Amino acid sequence: xxxVGLGPAGEQWLTPEARQVLAEATDLVGYGxxxxxxxxxxGQIRHRTDNRxxxxxxxxxxxxxxxxxxxxxxxSGDPGVFAMASAVLEAAxxxxxxxxxxxxxxxxxHAVASRAGAPLGHDYCVVSLSDLxxxxxxxxxxxxxxxxxxxxxxxxxxxxxxxxWQVGAARDLVMEHRDPAxxxxxxxxxxxxxxxxxxxxxxxxxxxxxxxxxxxxxxxxTTRATDGGTVYTPRRYPA
Amino acid sequence: xxxVGLGPAGEQWLTPEARQVLAEATDLVGYGxxxxxxxxxxGQIRHRTDNRxxxxxxxxxxxxxxxxxxxxxxxSGDPGVFAMASAVLEAAxxxxxxxxxxxxxxxxxHAVASRAGAPLGHDYCVVSLSDLxxxxxxxxxxxxxxxxxxxxxxxxxxxxxxxxWQVGAARDLVMEHRDPAxxxxxxxxxxxxxxxxxxxxxxxxxxxxxxxxxxxxxxxxTTRATDGGTVYTPRRYPA
Numbered sequence: 001x002x003x004v005g006l007g008p009a010g011e012q013w014l015t016p017e018a019r020q021v022l023a024e025a026t027d028l029v030g031y032g033x034x035x036x037x038x039x040x041x042x043g044q045i046r047h048r049t050d051n052r053x054x055x056x057x058x059x060x061x062x063x064x065x066x067x068x069x070x071x072x073x074x075x076s077g078d079p080g081v082f083a084m085a086s087a088v089l090e091a092a093x094x095x096x097x098x099x100x101x102x103x104x105x106x107x108x109x110h111a112v113a114s115r116a117g118a119p120l121g122h123d124y125c126v127v128s129l130s131d132l133x134x135x136x137x138x139x140x141x142x143x144x145x146x147x148x149x150x151x152x153x154x155x156x157x158x159x160x161x162x163x164x165w166q167v168g169a170a171r172d173l174v175m176e177h178r179d180p181a182x183x184x185x186x187x188x189x190x191x192x193x194x195x196x197x198x199x200x201x202x203x204x205x206x207x208x209x210x211x212x213x214x215x216x217x218x219x220x221x222t223t224r225a226t227d228g229g230t231v232y233t234p235r236r237y238p239a
Numbered sequence: 240x241x242x243v244g245l246g247p248a249g250e251q252w253l254t255p256e257a258r259q260v261l262a263e264a265t266d267l268v269g270y271g272x273x274x275x276x277x278x279x280x281x282g283q284i285r286h287r288t289d290n291r292x293x294x295x296x297x298x299x300x301x302x303x304x305x306x307x308x309x310x311x312x313x314x315s316g317d318p319g320v321f322a323m324a325s326a327v328l329e330a331a332x333x334x335x336x337x338x339x340x341x342x343x344x345x346x347x348x349h350a351v352a353s354r355a356g357a358p359l360g361h362d363y364c365v366v367s368l369s370d371l372x373x374x375x376x377x378x379x380x381x382x383x384x385x386x387x388x389x390x391x392x393x394x395x396x397x398x399x400x401x402x403x404w405q406v407g408a409a410r411d412l413v414m415e416h417r418d419p420a421x422x423x424x425x426x427x428x429x430x431x432x433x434x435x436x437x438x439x440x441x442x443x444x445x446x447x448x449x450x451x452x453x454x455x456x457x458x459x460x461t462t463r464a465t466d467g468g469t470v471y472t473p474r475r476y477p478a
Binding site for chain 1: 251252253325364366373387465474475478
């Protein structure tokens with residue numbers, strides 16, 4: 001079976017490899033809105049699931065594969081980045097003999113970065129703000145470490161209906177080590193019909209602008225926002 | 240003009256968006272081997288350059304664009320990750336009125352990760368070991384910070400003909416905070432004809448196995464290597 005990355009949105013970022021694996025699958029398994037992004041094919045069965053039951057969904061997909069079905073588990077972005085690949089590989093340890101192939105995809109951080117310029121042009125750190133699966137103290141430690149080491153930060157899952165105070169807390173932690181004028185990019189629904197890219201600063205980052213469809217990029221000390229609204233981090237770092 | 244990511248290798252990872260921008264370009268500019276990866280089109284002019292003259296190459300491309308040419312600067316992987324996008328955007332500050340579009344691509348870290356499983360399935364840090372453009376002490380600080388914060392590490396540019404001691408030094412720095420049994424993935428020429436994926440451990444990482452065509456992934460304390468040779472980092476982090 002395969003775990004397939006669809007990219008952040010649209011067909012413009014779906015790789016030929018992913019397209020082919022999807023076309024050859026007998027069964028698609030995944031969170032409903034992601035399954036809906038795959039073009040319909042006669043005879044192909046769609047198993048649309050909730051977003052919250054990753055382990056169950058993985059086991060279901062592996063069972064189908066063990067029965068001989070050609071299964072594609074679909075994931076937005078890159079399946080290896082805060083998505084289905086880990087859940088499937090973990091579940092696959094109980095399904096010896098079912099080979100799992102991971103088909104990579106464009107991840108949201110790179111799509112958002114490209115719309116703003118090149119904020120990830122130098123060393124960076126990728127952190128999920130979700131504390132559903134890890135304690136907040138671990139998140140906070142990592143934000144502090146990245147801030148101290150002057151790494152650009154790409155932040156996934158910054159907010160949700162129930163996750164509301166974390167963006168403000170992250171901003172305050174990073175600001176202990178970084179100038180309030182540091183450029184920040186808020187990418188929302190990148191590649192989708194409601195895409196917005198907002199360039200602001202760390203000091204002016206308003207958590208109420210950030211929801212579950214957003215990805216945040218916080219610059220380092222060398223990240224530059226031009227008058228034209230382009231944000232990039234030079235590869236050169238001063239001695 | 241556009242800065243276009245080709246992905247790490249091959250056509251399987253070239254996005255439809257990138258393919259279209261390349262097809263519409265009158266001029267391709269880039270490091271020779273990358274330009275050679277783009278299918279020939281009648282009338283399209285190819286400006287093949289050396290790998291070491293990024294600023295010059297960027298200015299040349301921008302000059303062509305200012306003359307009205309449709310220019311695509313090509314980059315391996317994602318142009319925004321240790322590649323041409325930052326160099327072009329920096330040079331573009333001297334070319335007001337020449338708009339620059341960044342076309343994202345699959346980056347090598349995600350391709351290597353997918354071949355091994357999902358080692359980047361949890362928070363991670365992306366660092367270039369090249370000290371051509373930044374002092375080694377900055378690299379060392381970032382490696383230490385990532386190691387202390389138990390972040391997975393994806394390491395670009397680990398070695399070259401002249402960069403030979405850095406992999407050993409990085410291994411030793413990380414090992415101050417991490418078990419020698421930590422899984423390590425060495426991806427070489429991923430997606431290309433000479434692809435190899437080697438799974439080893441931090442303690443057994445042999446720098447002589449790592450050259451300029453490699454990308455390294457060093458696991459965190461939760462990264463698991465299965466008996467079948469799959470490496471993944473679960474999304475769940477223990478409290």
